[in-house]
Amino acid sequence: MANASDGARERVLDLLDQMFAGTLDAAGREELDALIRASPDAAALYVEQADLHAMLQWEHGTAKPTSADEMSERVLLDDLFSQAVEQRRLHEIEHEAGKLLASDLQTQRRLRELDLRRSHQRQSEAGPGVRTVVIPKAVVWLGVAALILLAATLVYQWNPGVPAAPPPRPPVADQPRPGGSAQPAAVPVAALAESYAPAWRDGGPVAGGGLLPGRHTLSHGWARVRTTHGVELVLEGPVAFELGPDNTVVLTRGNLVADVPDSARGFWVQTPGGWAIEDGTSFGVAVSDSGRALAHVFRGGLAVAPASGPGTEPVQLSANQSVLIRQSGVSREAAAPELFVQAVPATAYQAAVSKSRPMCCWRGPLDGLTHQLKDDGWLGADGQATMAVRHRDDGFSPDDPSGALDFGEDGHAVVSVPTHEAFVLEVTFTVEAWCWIEPGHNEFMRIVSTRGENGGFGFGVNGRGLNSVQAPMNVPVFTFFGRADFVGATPLPEGRWVHLVAVVDEAGQVSIFTDGRQATVRQADDAQSVAERYDETPLMIGRNPYTGRGVQPWLGRLDEVALYDRALSPDEIRAHYNAYQSP
Numbered sequence: 356m357a358n359a360s361d362g363a364r365e366r367v368l369d370l371l372d373q374m375f376a377g378t379l380d381a382a383g384r385e386e387l388d389a390l391i392r393a394s395p396d397a398a399a400l401y402v403e404q405a406d407l408h409a410m411l412q413w414e415h416g417t418a419k420p421t422s423a424d425e426m427s428e429r430v431l432l433d434d435l436f437s438q439a440v441e442q443r444r445l446h447e448i449e450h451e452a453g454k455l456l457a458s459d460l461q462t463q464r465r466l467r468e469l470d471l472r473r474s475h476q477r478q479s480e481a482g483p484g485v486r487t488v489v490i491p492k493a494v495v496w497l498g499v500a501a502l503i504l505l506a507a508t509l510v511y512q513w514n515p516g517v518p519a520a521p522p523p524r525p526p527v528a529d530q531p532r533p534g535g536s537a538q539p540a541a542v543p544v545a546a547l548a549e550s551y552a553p554a555w556r557d558g559g560p561v562a563g564g565g566l567l568p569g570r571h572t573l574s575h576g577w578a579r580v581r582t583t584h585g586v587e588l589v590l591e592g593p594v595a596f597e598l599g600p601d602n603t604v605v606l607t608r609g610n611l612v613a614d615v616p617d618s619a620r621g622f623w624v625q626t627p628g629g630w631a632i633e634d635g636t637s638f639g640v641a642v643s644d645s646g647r648a649l650a651h652v653f654r655g656g657l658a659v660a661p662a663s664g665p666g667t668e669p670v671q672l673s674a675n676q677s678v679l680i681r682q683s684g685v686s687r688e689a690a691a692p693e694l695f696v697q698a699v700p701a702t703a704y705q706a707a708v709s710k711s712r713p714m715c716c717w718r719g720p721l722d723g724l725t726h727q728l729k730d731d732g733w734l735g736a737d738g739q740a741t742m743a744v745r746h747r748d749d750g751f752s753p754d755d756p757s758g759a760l761d762f763g764e765d766g767h768a769v770v771s772v773p774t775h776e777a778f779v780l781e782v783t784f785t786v787e788a789w790c791w792i793e794p795g796h797n798e799f800m801r802i803v804s805t806r807g808e809n810g811g812f813g814f815g816v817n818g819r820g821l822n823s824v825q826a827p828m829n830v831p832v833f834t835f836f837g838r839a840d841f842v843g844a845t846p847l848p849e850g851r852w853v854h855l856v857a858v859v860d861e862a863g864q865v866s867i868f869t870d871g872r873q874a875t876v877r878q879a880d881d882a883q884s885v886a887e888r889y890d891e892t893p894l895m896i897g898r899n900p901y902t903g904r905g906v907q908p909w910l911g912r913l914d915e916v917a918l919y920d921r922a923l924s925p926d927e928i929r930a931h932y933n934a935y936q937s938p
Contacts, residue, residue, distance in 0.1 A: 552576035639695035743768035766908035770896035791912035841865035871932030
């Protein structure tokens with residue numbers, strides 16, 4: 356009590372002790388009421404002592420129900436928090452608003468005071484003669500605990516960079532009640548949106564495609580699940596997880612990718628080593644058989660903390676950052692987006708490709724409004740198509756719903772992907788595509804190409820005349836611009852789909868595979884030597900980069916164009932081709 360003498364403070368404390376002990380008489384109540392009316396600091400002291408008294412009773416197990424007689428003896432007058440108290444508290448809260456965001460404990464205390472003030476104010480406004488009754492201490496302390504949880508939630512909303520620890524997870528599995536009576540039937544908390552070759556061992560969708568609260572195990576295949584809160588989960592088997600009704604998932608083994616809309620903010624994933632709570636984000640979590648967990652952010656933000664205790668400061672992640680999560684702590688790790696599949700495959704071929712973790716996989720269809728081409732690889736490098744690029748429903752595989760891209764015959768069709776540091780590839784990478792060559796062309800044609808300071812690369816097929824190499828028509832050609840051309844020996848057929856792959860090994864040598872079989876390749880001796888440094892250009896699908904020797908447009912169709920930041924093995928390439936089921 357900064358504005359009261361020590362004697363007045365001691366007198367208030369003495370009267371409060373009598374009130375809590377139940378020995379305060381009528382004269383004492385009048386004296387205490389007068390002191391509280393006269394001094395906002397006395398009112399604040401009352402609040403603090405009431406909180407402390409309730410806490411001690413609760414922690415030491417002495418809290419008990421209060422009888423009606425005891426309650427009637429422990430009353431304060433109707434305006435315990437007078438106008439002076441209200442003005443003091445409002446001014447204090449406004450003055451320290453900035454500090455509230457910086458301290459959870461301070462926020463909790465202020466919100467408790469504000470809630471108590473409003474409660475007493477509502478009671479005083481109910482009319483003359485209405486008196487404020489001291490609530491039983493156990494009930495007071497339970498209310499304080501609820502206010503603490505509310506304060507933590509408000510702090511997270513005001514400052515998403517410092518999220519509160521997730522609330523205790525309620526039981527998610529129905530348990531028999533004492534006496535043998537079962538709980539009411541569980542309500543689904545998620546719905547199966549799509550899947551490919553799923554094999555559910557435990558749990559799984561019920562009638563109508565819903566998933567109930569509880570444990571689920573997808574032992575094989577892929578599934579995309581949408582929770583009732585709007586979170587999209589892509590699951591890759593084998594994966595074991597537990598769904599809760601409170602916007603939570605417990606991941607005990609395997610991989611998931613979560614895409615969280617603004618309406619579902621606060622979604623969190625519990626792992627054996629800790630938890631991750633999102634901040635408007637798309638992220639992946641992978642848990643090994645040993646319980647080792649890794650979290651990676653694709654976009655937005657994420658807060659991650661170990662299970663070592665609620666006082667541990669969360670580690671904040673942003674896009675393209677990863678961490679290891681252990682019970683003892685959280686440690687930074689090299690970005691690992693390649694661990695995760697962000698889209699459910701639709702065909703056997705797409706499933707085989709997904710297992711090889713392409714950096715980029717442009718498979719369509721084109722967006723009907725923006726003409727964008729989505730990248731289903733882990734890099735997420737979407738492309739922009741010109742209006743001359745057309746979508747065809749019939750892709751290389753008859754069961755492929757994504758269709759194919761038709762580049763026509765006029766040379767104006769191209770898909771441009773913004774330049775990215777990941778496209779600077781010189782050794783140990785792979786380019787893969789399904790190609791349809793339009794019969795009767797004469798051009799040298801590019802499937803994919805990019806240029807930059809290192810020169811860049813291009814992959815396509817030979818033509819006649821200008822910009823062609825000294826080799827037959829339609830043989831595959833892989834180019835390191837300004838350095839070397841690697842030329843296949845066997846021409847590709849026209850008018851049908853062909854699976855074409857170029858692999859660059861650690862020595863910079865190129866291998867070419869056609870329909871799963873390795874082809875003979877030679878290095879051409881007439882590659883143009885270029886000393887100039889190229890400007891960075893977008894990665895192009897369906898033509899040569901804008902700088903250099905000609906446009907070299909693709910005349911025909913392309914499907915499942917993929918780029919890997921590693922060298923695929925011959926077995927992987929054959930597995931991809933063999934997964935294709937011809938009609």
